[in-house]
Amino acid sequence: MNHSQAAVAFRPVSRASAAAWALMTALVAALTWSHWSVITGLFREWRRDPNYSVGQLVPIAALYLVWTDRHRLKKTPLQPCWWGAAVILVAWAGRAIGLISLFESAERYALVLTVWGLVLLVTGWPFCRKLVWILLFLLLMVPLPGRIHNMISGPLQDHATTGAVFGLELIGIAVNREGHRILLDDTIPINVAEECSGLRMLTAFVVVAATLAYVIRRPRWQKVVLLVSSIPIAIACNVFRLVVTAVLFWMHHSELGARFFHDFAGVSMMPASVLILLIELWIMSKLVVPDAPQEGTLGADRIANIDS
Numbered sequence: 147m148n149h150s151q152a153a154v155a156f157r158p159v160s161r162a163s164a165a166a167w168a169l170m171t172a173l174v175a176a177l178t179w180s181h182w183s184v185i186t187g188l189f190r191e192w193r194r195d196p197n198y199s200v201g202q203l204v205p206i207a208a209l210y211l212v213w214t215d216r217h218r219l220k221k222t223p224l225q226p227c228w229w230g231a232a233v234i235l236v237a238w239a240g241r242a243i244g245l246i247s248l249f250e251s252a253e254r255y256a257l258v259l260t261v262w263g264l265v266l267l268v269t270g271w272p273f274c275r276k277l278v279w280i281l282l283f284l285l286l287m288v289p290l291p292g293r294i295h296n297m298i299s300g301p302l303q304d305h306a307t308t309g310a311v312f313g314l315e316l317i318g319i320a321v322n323r324e325g326h327r328i329l330l331d332d333t334i335p336i337n338v339a340e341e342c343s344g345l346r347m348l349t350a351f352v353v354v355a356a357t358l359a360y361v362i363r364r365p366r367w368q369k370v371v372l373l374v375s376s377i378p379i380a381i382a383c384n385v386f387r388l389v390v391t392a393v394l395f396w397m398h399h400s401e402l403g404a405r406f407f408h409d410f411a412g413v414s415m416m417p418a419s420v421l422i423l424l425i426e427l428w429i430m431s432k433l434v435v436p437d438a439p440q441e442g443t444l445g446a447d448r449i450a451n452i453d454s
Contacts, residue, residue: 173264181260184241184253191289197299197345200353204287207357211280214361222273230267234260251291258284279360286353295345302381303343309385310338314392330396344384351380351419358423368430372423379422 178185192202212219237259244252262281266274274281290298307326314321314330322329328336355376359369 173268177257177260177264181241181257184257187250188254188257188287188289195289196341197295198289198349199346200350201287201289204284204353207353208280208283211283211357211360212277215276215280219273219276222276223270224268224273225270226268227266227270227274229271230263230265233263233266237263249291251288254288255285258288283356283360286349286356299340299343299345302345302348303338303340305381306342306344306384306388307338309381310388310392313385313389317389317393319393319396328392330392334395336392336395338388342384342388344381347384347387347419348377348380350416351376351383354416354419355423358420358427362427364427364430368427371430372426375426376419376423379419379426383418383422 189202192199237256240259241253241256244250244256261284262274265277265281269277289295303326307323307328311321311323311328314328320331322332326338328338330336352373355373359372362369362372364372
């Protein structure tokens with residue numbers, strides 16, 4: 147095939163791809179306009195509630211993940227699927243129910259479902275299958291409904307208080323517990339409020355772990371372990387932060403402890419979470435030893451790997 151024939155063969159694919167992305171851009175603009183009140187409500191929630199402030203990073207992280215996967219996605223043909231329109235209709239019905247029942251979370255999840263429908267409508271099933279984890283990742287930008295929030299926040303607050311008492315007793319500080327109130331040496335009271343439950347750290351760790359699990363080249367089981375383990379790691383880091391804060395209260399004064407808890411600890415925990423997750427990946431890599439190839443099978447293995 148000469149250059150002119152190659153150009154002719156390539157042009158329809160290029161035009162189809164450009165038309166698909168132009169359609170996607172127009173649909174995204176229409177989605178933004180029609181869901182503007184939901185989007186602005188999400189931004190207000192992200193700024194008002196520190197527990198879900200990491201949600202504003204989720205769309206940016208999702209776009210980054212798509213960009214890192216761009217070479218694999220370019221090889222997937224775009225085959226628009228009308229089932230996407232059905233998904234959008236379901237999303238609109240969900241939003242209508244949310245509007246009628248004043249259930250804000252339904253409107254927010256309907257926004258995510260509408261995005262899924264748009265992607266399916268424009269790109270088709272093969273493309274969507276390669277984006278499935280990124281599309282599910284978008285759910286992390288939506289704050290939990292109030293009932294689920296209360297179901298999680300209360301136990302987290304209990305675990306944080308119990309862990310802080312255990313840690314303080316372990317280092318030799320006399321502690322008395324009264325509900326979510328800790329009394330150091332019978333003189334220094336510390337309240338483990340709902341803001342200290344660790345929900346903010348938990349949501350942040352899950353987002354970081356989900357992003358890292360998608361980017362790394364590891365077996366699927368290691369990615370699942372990394373994502374699941376982010377929950378106990380977040381709880382443990384929050385307990386450590388509470389213990390250090392209590393020690394500062396005990397040794398110095400409340401202003402220093404409060405500054406550490408709200409400023410230094412909050413900023414330092416995110417890099418610490420990434421470091422802990424990377425250490426976990428390193429440990430898992432040491433636990434798995436690749437099988438030594440048997441004599442006479444190396445060539446077959448290579449052919450099988452190339453074919454796969």
